[in-house]
Each structure stands twice: as C-alpha cells, then as structure tokens.
Amino acid sequence: MVLTTIVIAMGIDNDSKEMKEFARRIAETYSVVLCPLVGTEEELEDELYSFFRRHQLSKSQVLFLAKSRRLLLYARELNVATLACKMDEVEDFHGFPLVCEQVWEVDLRFLLRCYQREWEQPWFILETEHLYVREENEEDLDAIYPMYDQPHIAQFLERPYENRRDEVDYMQKYRKYVYGYYQYGLWHVIDKATGQSVGRAGMNPKTYADGKAGAELGYMIAEPFTKRGYCMEVCRAILEYAKTELYLTEVFCLIRPDNEVSVHVAEKLGFSFDAEIESEGRKMLRFYKEL
Numbered sequence: 001m002v003l004t005t006i007v008i009a010m011g012i013d014n015d016s017k018e019m020k021e022f023a024r025r026i027a028e029t030y031s032v033v034l035c036p037l038v039g040t041e042e043e044l045e046d047e048l049y050s051f052f053r054r055h056q057l058s059k060s061q062v063l064f065l066a067k068s069r070r071l072l073l074y075a076r077e078l079n080v081a082t083l084a085c086k087m088d089e090v091e092d093f094h095g096f097p098l099v100c101e102q103v104w105e106v107d108l109r110f111l112l113r114c115y116q117r118e119w120e121q122p123w124f125i126l127e128t129e130h131l132y133v134r135e136e137n138e139e140d141l142d143a144i145y146p147m148y149d150q151p152h153i154a155q156f157l158e159r160p161y162e163n164r165r166d167e168v169d170y171m172q173k174y175r176k177y178v179y180g181y182y183q184y185g186l187w188h189v190i191d192k193a194t195g196q197s198v199g200r201a202g203m204n205p206k207t208y209a210d211g212k213a214g215a216e217l218g219y220m221i222a223e224p225f226t227k228r229g230y231c232m233e234v235c236r237a238i239l240e241y242a243k244t245e246l247y248l249t250e251v252f253c254l255i256r257p258d259n260e261v262s263v264h265v266a267e268k269l270g271f272s273f274d275a276e277i278e279s280e281g282r283k284m285l286r287f288y289k290e291l
Contacts, residue, residue, distance in 0.1 A: 001060045003081075003115040009035035009066040010085065010103070022104035029108055033057070035064075037071070045074045052078065063115045065103060069093060081118035083111070097180055120175060125187055128237045131198060131230060132190040135179055138168050140188050143197035147222040156259045157220060178205065184246055186218060189234055191225065198225045201234045203242060203251065208277055208286070215242065216252045219265070235269055243291040253287040254279060263287075 006026055013019055014034050023032045033055055037047045048071065052059060064075040067087045075082050084093040085103040093099045097117045100106050113123055122135035136144075141164060148159045161167040178185040187202035199222045203215040217238065221231045242248040252274070253266045263285065271287035278284070 001119055001121070003030065003063055003112055004061040005031040005033060005057060005063070006111065007033050007035050007057070007062055007064045009037060009064065009068075009071060010087070011037075011067070013067070013087065018102070018104040026108060026111065030111075035066075041070060044068075044071055045077075048074050049078065052080075060119075063111055067091065072096065081115045083114045117180065122188075123179070126237050126241050127192070128233050130192055130228075131234050131237075132192055133187045133201065133234060133237070134190070135175070136171065136186070136188045136200070137175075138171055140197065141167060141171075144200070147197075147199065147220065150223055152226070152261075153220050153222065156256055156262070182215075184215065184242070187238075189221070189230070196225075198222065198230055198234075201231075201238060203238065206252065206254070208252075209279070210275070210277060212252070214250055214252055215246075215248055216254055217266075217269075218253075219262075231265055232268060235265065239269065239289070239291065249291055251289050251291060253289075254284050255287065257283060257285055 008014060008019065008023060010019060014036060023034070026032055035048075035051055037044060037051065059078055059080045062080050064072070064080045064082045065085055066072050066075070066082070067085045069084070069091045072082045072084055072093075082096065083103070084091075084096040084099045086093060086099050086101055087103075098114045100110070115121075116123055120137075122137050125133040125135065127133065141160070144160060148154055148157065161170060174185065182205050184203050186200050186204060189198040189201050190196070191198050199220045201219040203217050205214075206216040207213040217235065219231055219235050239251065242251060253271050255262045255266060266287045269289065271289045274286045274288040276283065277286050
C-alpha cells in the first residue's frame with residue numbers, strides 16, 4: 001500500500017489562506033482532494049461514503065485530514081488512514097495515533113508517517129554515509145535470529161523469543177506501545193551498498209531501580225559488518241536524531257561490566273560513567289550523556 005492522495009475535510013477552514021497554501025504545497029507530491037461536507041452530523045456518514053465513491057478514491061491509498069472527531073471516526077470505519085487536526089480545545093482526540101495542531105505547518109514526512117502508522121508500515125528514520133535506519137517489522141526476523149547466534153552478540157544480549165510466534169506478538173505490541181507512543185525504539189540497520197541487515201540500534205524507554213528514567217541507547221552490529229566503524233557511525237546519527245528530532249536532552253547506556261567493546265563505544269560517544277546498578281538480577285554499568 002502506498003499513499004497517493006490527501007483528502008482535506010476541514011470545513012470552512014478549507015478556504016483559509018493557510019489551508020490553500022498548504023494544499024498547494026502538498027499537491028507537488030500527492031493528489032489533493034477537498035472534502036466540503038455540509039450535511040448534519042446524522043448525514044455525515046452517508047455523505048462521506050458517497051464522497052469516496054464519487055471521487056473513486058482507493059481507501060487504502062488515502063490520508064484523511066479533519067478536525068471533527070465524529071468525521072474522523074466515520075473515516076476509520078471505512079478503513080481509511082486519518083490525521084486528527086486539533087484546531088481548537090473542543091474535540092478530544094484520545095485514541096488517535098497522531099494529532100497535529102495547525103495542520104498547515106506539518107511537512108510531507110509527517111503526513112507520510114501518519115499514513116504508515118495507521119497501516120503498521122515501518123518508518124524510515126535516518127541515513128548515514130553507509131547505512132539506513134528504519135523501524136523493524138516481522139519480515140526482519142529472518143535476519144535478526146541468526147545475529148544472536150554470533151558469539152560477540154550472544155554473550156552479552158538477550159535473545160528474541162525462541163518461538164517465532166511469540167516474537168511476532170512482541171513486535172506487534174512494541175510497534176503500538178513503544179514506536180507508537182514514544183516515536184522511537186530499537187531500529188533496524190541496513191547496509192546501503194548491499195541492502196543487507198547490519199544489526200540493530202536505537203533507544204528504548206527505561207526506568208531504573210533507583211528512580212532515574214529516560215531513553216536508553218542500545219546497539220549491536222553483526223558480522224560481517226563489524227570493525228568497519230558502523231557502530232560509531234549509526235550511534236552518532238541516532239544521538240543527533242534524538243536531539244534534533246525528538247528533543248531529548250539526555251540519554252543513558254546500560255552495559256555489562258565485562259562487555260569492554262560496548263564500554264569503549266559508549267566512552268567514544270561521549271558518555272560518562274553514572275552508576276553501578278542492578279538490572280534484572282545482573283550487575284550493570286550505567287552511562288549518561290547530555291545532548
């Protein structure tokens with residue numbers, strides 16, 4: 001499924017100067033259709049259905065923008081991806097995956113991400129000189145499982161569930177409650193030159209036993225991509241993303257005392273030793289970095 005069309009159903013705001021400029025800007029990439037529904041609330045559902053049929057819109061390729069909760073819910077009943085536009089303090093958009101304030105200020109990437117989140121498609125996060133970073137999905141498991149058989153990874157990191165079905169269930173919940181809520185998580189790292197899976201890197205939300213909480217950086221690079229500087233390359237990019245895109249001000253790292261390679265990476269990234277703590281029954285070293 002691919003996003004091709006933006007439907008704007010903002011009522012009288014459709015004709016505002018800001019909305020017209022917004023529509024003009026996004027029309028350079030997507031087809032834009034204005035949806036001027038004028039019926040009573042009781043008629044909205046039928047009007048919306050007729051609107052999609054009249055314009056012959058493929059529901060799986062549309063992102064529907066509206067400020068009316070009821071209209072958005074009708075669109076979702078039609079299996080259409082939606083973006084709730086909070087133009088005032090009246091409507092409650094609890095339960096919608098993403099909400100924007102002044103919709104005319106959002107960019108194309110945000111619109112695409114709204115569509116992808118509704119259809120559970122992985123977000124593209126960033127790229128470096130040699131690597132792509134994106135969210136993970138179930139198809140990545142064919143590459144992920146063999147990584148944990150490599151000694152330098154198996155020695156220090158917990159394996160995925162042995163039962164693949166359990167890992168798929170975990171991924172689905174992770175997508176909803178970590179990616180969906182925090183907009184970050186553990187991501188998939190891909191070699192740009194070959195398209196092969198390189199490893200995993202990203203941040204997990206974490207609360208520690210001593211009460212400290214925040215984003216925890218994690219990273220692993222699988223063979224044959226070790227000793228190429230990829231770990232430093234991707235981690236530096238993630239830390240910059242955390243600062244400039246997520247507006248985080250600090251990041252932690254949790255490392256086993258005998259994992260000298262990871263300790264060295266953390267120190268090269270500018271992390272400082274914070275405390276020795278216990279995590280899941282194991283003694284760990286916690287490092288800290290201000291962004």
